[in-house]
Amino acid sequence: MFDLADLAVPIIAAPMAGGPSTPDLVVSVGEAGGLGFLAGGYKTPEALADQIREVRAHTDVAFGVNLFVPQQPxxxxxxxxxxxxxxxxxxxxxxxxxxxxxxxDDDWFAAKVDLLVEQRVPVVSLTFGLPSADIVGRLRDAGVMVIATVTTVAEARSATDLGVGALCVQGPEGGGHRGTFRVEDEPETTPLPALVGEITARCPLPVVAAGGIGDGARIAELLARGAVAVQLGTAFLRSPESGAKTAHKEALNDPRFxxxxxxxxxxxxxxxxxxxxxxxxxxxxxxxxxxxxxxxxxxxxxxxxxxxxxxxxxLWAGTAYRSTSADPAATILRGLWKEAVARGAAGGPDSGNRADR
Known part of the structure; x- marks a missing residue:
C-alpha cells in the first residue's frame, strides 16, 4: 500500500474539481517526485475512468483520486x-x-467507489464528510490508501475512528471549498499551522497540511509542526498543465483582484x-x-x-494566490521544495530519501 513517507518530494497537487486537475498535471507532479490527484467530483464514472487510463498510459508513479461524499439533503x-x-x-x-x-445528487459516488476498487487506484481522498465503514474497508482491502479531509479536531477524531489511513488537514486559508462535514457548518478560523499542531497532538495518523501554502517557508513550518506532506492547489493553477479557464489564470495575476x-x-x-x-x-x-x-x-x-x-x-484561490507562477508544474514543485529545504525542511525518513531535486 502507498505510503506518504515514501514521496521523494512531500508535496501533493490538490484535487481541484471543475477542470484544473488534468491528467497532465497529475503526471507532471508525480514524475517530479510529488503526488498528483485527479478530481473525481462532478465527473461521471466514465469520464473519471478515462482520466485514470490516461494517467496510467503516461506514468507508472502513484497518483490519487478525490471523491465528494454525498451530502444529506x-x-x-x-x-x-x-x-x-x-x-x-x-x-x-x-x-x-x-x-x-x-x-x-450523489455525484455517482457508489459507482465511482466501485471503479476505484476495481482499478486499485493507489490513493483515494474523501471530501465533505465520511462514508460508511464498509466503503473504507472495501478500498483498504483493495490496497488503496484512504485519506479523509478534515477541518477540525472533532472531524479528525471521527475519521481516525473510521479507520482511514491519513488525514488531509485543511485550514481556512485554502482556495475553493472548505471540506466541512456538514453544509451548514461555518468553517473554523484556526490558522493552518496551529490546526495541524492540534490534530497531530491528538490523532496518531499521518497528516497532510493543506490551505494557502505558497512558499517554501510555510512548507518547512508545516513539516516541522508534524505534517508528513503538504497539499497545494492554487500554486499550480497557472501552470500550463492546469485545466483552469484562461480568465481564471489571468485573474490570479490581475491587479484588479x-x-x-x-x-x-x-x-x-x-x-x-x-x-x-x-x-x-x-x-x-x-x-x-x-x-x-x-x-x-x-x-x-x-x-x-x-x-x-x-x-x-x-475564481477559487487561496490566500497565497499572488505567489503563483505560470511555470511548468514540475518546475513549480521543485522550486518550492528547494525553498523549503533552504528553510530547514527535513530531507525525509532518511537524509537521502528526499533530495533537493
Whole structure:
C-alpha cells in the first residue's frame, strides 16, 4: 500500500474539481517526485475512468483520486427557490435559462467507489464528510490508501475512528471549498499551522497540511509542526498543465483582484475565491444548500468563462494566490521544495530519501 513517507518530494497537487486537475498535471507532479490527484467530483464514472487510463498510459508513479461524499439533503427549499429568482437577472444578461432545482445528487459516488476498487487506484481522498465503514474497508482491502479531509479536531477524531489511513488537514486559508462535514457548518478560523499542531497532538495518523501554502517557508513550518506532506492547489493553477479557464489564470495575476473572501454565492458551501462582482451582489442572499446552489450557478459560470468575464466566475484561490507562477508544474514543485529545504525542511525518513531535486 502507498505510503506518504515514501514521496521523494512531500508535496501533493490538490484535487481541484471543475477542470484544473488534468491528467497532465497529475503526471507532471508525480514524475517530479510529488503526488498528483485527479478530481473525481462532478465527473461521471466514465469520464473519471478515462482520466485514470490516461494517467496510467503516461506514468507508472502513484497518483490519487478525490471523491465528494454525498451530502444529506438538509436545506430550505424556499430559500433555494428565492435565490434562483435572484439569479434570473444574471441569467438573462447571458441569454441563458437557469436549470430547475436539483433536490438530490450523489455525484455517482457508489459507482465511482466501485471503479476505484476495481482499478486499485493507489490513493483515494474523501471530501465533505465520511462514508460508511464498509466503503473504507472495501478500498483498504483493495490496497488503496484512504485519506479523509478534515477541518477540525472533532472531524479528525471521527475519521481516525473510521479507520482511514491519513488525514488531509485543511485550514481556512485554502482556495475553493472548505471540506466541512456538514453544509451548514461555518468553517473554523484556526490558522493552518496551529490546526495541524492540534490534530497531530491528538490523532496518531499521518497528516497532510493543506490551505494557502505558497512558499517554501510555510512548507518547512508545516513539516516541522508534524505534517508528513503538504497539499497545494492554487500554486499550480497557472501552470500550463492546469485545466483552469484562461480568465481564471489571468485573474490570479490581475491587479484588479486584490483579496480573497469566503462565500456561499456560487455553490451554497463555504469556499474561498477572489472577491468579484458576483460575490458582492449575491453573497448575503446565498443559502446553505449544496449541491443545489452549485447546479443553479453552473451555467452562469460556464457562460461567464466563455465570454472571458471573470467578474461572474468562481475564481477559487487561496490566500497565497499572488505567489503563483505560470511555470511548468514540475518546475513549480521543485522550486518550492528547494525553498523549503533552504528553510530547514527535513530531507525525509532518511537524509537521502528526499533530495533537493
Amino acid at each position: 438538509a436545506y430550505d427549499p424556499a430559500a433555494v427557490h428565492e435565490y434562483r429568482d435572484r439569479l434570473c437577472a444574471a441569467a438573462q444578461r447571458y441569454g441563458i435559462e437557469l436549470p430547475p432545482i436539483r433536490e438530490r 486584490t483579496r480573497t473572501v469566503v462565500t456561499r454565492a456560487f455553490s451554497g458551501r463555504p469556499a474561498r475565491g477572489l472577491a468579484n462582482e458576483f460575490i458582492a451582489t449575491y453573497d448575503t442572499a446565498a443559502p446553505s444548500a449544496y449541491p443545489q446552489v452549485h447546479h443553479l450557478t453552473s451555467p452562469l459560470r460556464a457562460a461567464a468563462a466563455e465570454r472571458n468575464a471573470p467578474e461572474d466566475m468562481a
